[in-house]
Amino acid sequence: MLSHNYYRMKFIKQAVLYAGLIIVFGALIYYLLHTGKQAFIKTELHVPGKTLSNRNVQENIFQSNLRESLPRLLLQIVIIIAASRLLGLVFKKIGQPAVIGETVAGIFLGPSLLGLLFPGVFHFIFPAESLPNLRFLSQIGLILFMFMVGMELDIRLLRKQAFEAVIISHASIIIPFSLGIFLSFFLYEAYASGQTPFISFALFMGIAMSITAFPVLARIIRDRKLTDTPLGILAIGCAASDDITAWCLLALLIAFIRSGSGMNGMVVIGAVFLFICFMLFPVRIFLNKIQSVYEKGKMRYSTFMAVIFIFLLLSSWSTEVIGIHALFGAFLAGVVIPAHEAIQKQIISRISDVTMVMLLPLFFVYTGLRTQAGLLNTGALWGTFALILLCAVAGKFGGSTLVAKALGQNWKNSLSIGALMNTRGLMELIVLNIGYDMGILSTEIFSMMVLMALITTMMTTPLLNWIGNKD
Numbered sequence: 152m153l154s155h156n157y158y159r160m161k162f163i164k165q166a167v168l169y170a171g172l173i174i175v176f177g178a179l180i181y182y183l184l185h186t187g188k189q190a191f192i193k194t195e196l197h198v199p200g201k202t203l204s205n206r207n208v209q210e211n212i213f214q215s216n217l218r219e220s221l222p223r224l225l226l227q228i229v230i231i232i233a234a235s236r237l238l239g240l241v242f243k244k245i246g247q248p249a250v251i252g253e254t255v256a257g258i259f260l261g262p263s264l265l266g267l268l269f270p271g272v273f274h275f276i277f278p279a280e281s282l283p284n285l286r287f288l289s290q291i292g293l294i295l296f297m298f299m300v301g302m303e304l305d306i307r308l309l310r311k312q313a314f315e316a317v318i319i320s321h322a323s324i325i326i327p328f329s330l331g332i333f334l335s336f337f338l339y340e341a342y343a344s345g346q347t348p349f350i351s352f353a354l355f356m357g358i359a360m361s362i363t364a365f366p367v368l369a370r371i372i373r374d375r376k377l378t379d380t381p382l383g384i385l386a387i388g389c390a391a392s393d394d395i396t397a398w399c400l401l402a403l404l405i406a407f408i409r410s411g412s413g414m415n416g417m418v419v420i421g422a423v424f425l426f427i428c429f430m431l432f433p434v435r436i437f438l439n440k441i442q443s444v445y446e447k448g449k450m451r452y453s454t455f456m457a458v459i460f461i462f463l464l465l466s467s468w469s470t471e472v473i474g475i476h477a478l479f480g481a482f483l484a485g486v487v488i489p490a491h492e493a494i495q496k497q498i499i500s501r502i503s504d505v506t507m508v509m510l511l512p513l514f515f516v517y518t519g520l521r522t523q524a525g526l527l528n529t530g531a532l533w534g535t536f537a538l539i540l541l542c543a544v545a546g547k548f549g550g551s552t553l554v555a556k557a558l559g560q561n562w563k564n565s566l567s568i569g570a571l572m573n574t575r576g577l578m579e580l581i582v583l584n585i586g587y588d589m590g591i592l593s594t595e596i597f598s599m600m601v602l603m604a605l606i607t608t609m610m611t612t613p614l615l616n617w618i619g620n621k622d
Contacts, residue, residue, distance in 0.1 A: 257519025292510025301485020327546025364576030
């Protein structure tokens with residue numbers, strides 16, 4: 152065995168060599184820089200009218216760095232993730248979906264609370280010029296989220312109770328849709344944004360009233376161990392049908408609004424139809440072949456995931472170019488991914504962490520920054536909000552419950568379906584942001600609708616607990 156002295160001498164030699172390198176080349180670098188400074192000196196740092204001390208120079212450098220886009224964005228992301236996780240856990244503790252806490256975190260960080268109590272801090276962290284960066288990052292998060300929603304949407308569930316699910320689902324759309332259009336007669340003049348035509352505003356209000364949050368509903372059913380029960384299967388089928396129908400209606404509305412005329416709208420709708428056919432048949436066949444090659448071990452995992460991401464982004468890009476929205480392309484891309492449970496879980500597990508923990512909370516806060524509850528500062532405005540909430544609950548909860556009962560369900564199941572279909576959650580926020588971005592909704596009506604989405608989602612768990620205790 153080598154002696155202790157050997158290792159000690161070896162360490163001393165290494166330390167001497169290291170110290171020698173640092174000293175010799177440090178001195179050489181200093182000499183070269185000093186010589187160059189003397190040889191090529193031009194002017195000293197000078198600001199007209201004042202002399203800057205080293206301390207002032209350093210302070211200005213730090214202040215300047217904090218105003219740069221990247222440091223500010225990193226600070227925003229840290230604050231957003233921390234606040235979203237904290238409030239998400241708090242709301243889970245009280246039996247509410249974490250998405251509610253994350254949305255509330257967004258409102259707290261926005262002008263409704265932080266901007267009201269600490270305006271200086273708010274404008275330092277979230278200045279107006281930084282919001283486009285948050286918006287684009289949140290859009291990437293939404294694209295990934297809608298892709299996962301599409302993959303989790305099992306169309307086969309509709310076949311188990313297809314007709315009954317479709318009837319309840321379409322009733323839960325057409326009843327609140329009608330109430331939304333009815334509301335528009337009272338809201339249009341005061342709350343429509345800009346030069347929005349009445350038809351566009353009314354149709355959008357109808358769709359916004361009709362949304363059900365399929366991902367939140369599916370998780371509530373899973374948490375309550377109702378997945379394999381007749382009630383759970385029927386509710387999932389209703390939500391799946393509701394999702395598809397409502398998003399198709401929204402796609403048609405966006406196509407007409409963006410096209411600017413009926414003829415152009417028909418062209419866009421035709422393009423959408425062709426794109427859907429292209430995705431459902433040749434693209435799906437191609438993806439099946441890619442998946443088969445991967446399963447046989449002839450394709451690396453990294454290559455397979457690259458193909459999936461390219462496909463997702465191209466699908467999103469295509470629907471944006473056609474004239475509807477990138478989120479429809481992402482949703483459709485998820486739907487046409489071949490139904491192989493193990494591979495779907497593998498894809499979702501790789502995407503979900505970054506999406507759910509970092510990117511999606513950016514969307515909640517971006518929505519919160521646009522929600523100005525402080526604008527609802529009169530009795531008339533709160534009366535309008537109460538009317539919106541009443542119509543939303545009556546249309547979705549009441550309509551679904553009564554139609555389910557008419558189809559032969561008992562009152563307990565009918566009320567449970569109504570409570571689940573009344574869940575709006577994240578999907579409603581996505582729809583509202585689309586309307587706000589397109590200039591259909593004013594800030595006031597946008598804020599009211601965001602609060603309506605929060606309250607109707609928070610109602611779900613207490614309602615189900617109450618219904619579960621009924622005989």
